Amino acid sequence: MYTYQIGNQTIDYKIKVVPNKTDITVQICDNEGVTVIIPRGLNEHNVRSVISRKATWILKQLNGGNQPTEAKKPAAKKAEKAKTENKTPAAPKAKTSSFENDDKFSYLGRQYRLNIIRDNVEQPEMTFRAKFIATVPSSWSEQETNEGIQNLLTEWYQGRANEKFSEALKTVKKQAADAPDSVAWKELQDTYATMENGELVLNWRLLLAPLTTIEYVIASQFTDADSLFEDAAERKQWLEENSLQAF
Template sequence: MFSYQAGNITIDYTVEAVPNIQEITVNVCPNGGVKLVVPRGLNQSNLHFIIAKKAKWILEQLGETPTEAKEETAERQNEEIHNVTQAAFVPSFQDGDKIPYLGRQYRLNIVKEDKTEAELTFRAKFLATVPASWNEQQTNEGLQALLTDWYITRAEDKFQECLKSLAKQMDGVPGQIEWEDLQNEASRVKADGTIVLNWRLLTAPMSTIELVLAREIAKQTGAAELFEDAAERQQWLEDNTLVVF
């Protein structure tokens, strides 16, 4: 359960993270419950911002009227947005979920065994083995950590593979790049010129990853568009978000 303080009224709300959707829905139930239905991958700050933007509408649906507050500075308003019950947002995983990797969807199988540590393997599907003693929250938190580590571990190999391929086709290709969690932003360049890719790009086909990287290199070297099928490679980014789970 999450909470947002609107004036003198507290809005309590729950969150349902659903795979393979892009739109966000705010539901106000007759019994006064507020529920967000969101794509997997949104962080807690995203959720707070959504509720803050919709607070007036939510209160109208609930028939509530908060006391008018005095004018507040932008800093104070920002503080209000984050004035919530401390609770980490963790996606929900179900056996049979589809997990995206390099442009394809792979099934996630969850198995509970009498063991103390969780582990994850990948061979044509994701197989997660978790302790039978874990409750739902522990299982979701454990799977989130396992999958995140799995993607980040593979980011080095796959992004380096793209670098080697581009080095044969264009000049000015750096020897190394970095990767971070950039949410839904595909890439970024640091002040020192270092190219940073979103590790979540591993959800995209290799051809699309190459396009993103080649364009960042071209910005620095002034090279022309490298790929004749650039529009096709770009289309994946237009049709999809970089939501992993």
């Protein structure tokens, strides 16, 4: 059983892993409570990120459809109502994951641990030596540390996108002469790859997958990848069992 704290409310939940699932589902039952159903390969931070986004809805369901509120003094109700009606909705805050030592992250299909070092440094730094090593200023708060590590991981992956995607494309071109000459990358929502103005663009988060899977995704954009690769089923298995939202 896991717990997530939001204000003075606690959400208790269980995690159920379903190998062939491709998304994350939150299920609420009277007997079972809150169950988060996830694909194989996701870590606890992926789950907590979903719980964070759905926390208000989950609490509402647990309270019989009523949004939990704090008791207000009767004399303050009208003033409170007026303030609420005239208040401009605040812009939603960006979600930041929480990171801890020994968290695991996938790179080219393999899992690597995270080591967090607090030191007397001015700028954070990410190095990779058989594991991710994040060095952050010792003066940073927990929020600053989480935001900093998330940025470091993102920059680290993106810094390797051109090299690895070009390597995968080169392999594909050996089997398919009509493959594009180059490949680009960017942040894509809910898709692995796309063609933009005649250019092949990959989601940089594909670096989580094995190189053979990246080759399959590239080929699928311009040919029948299932016919191109004898081991096509193995190549796309990772896509069926994992999510690109790793952190």
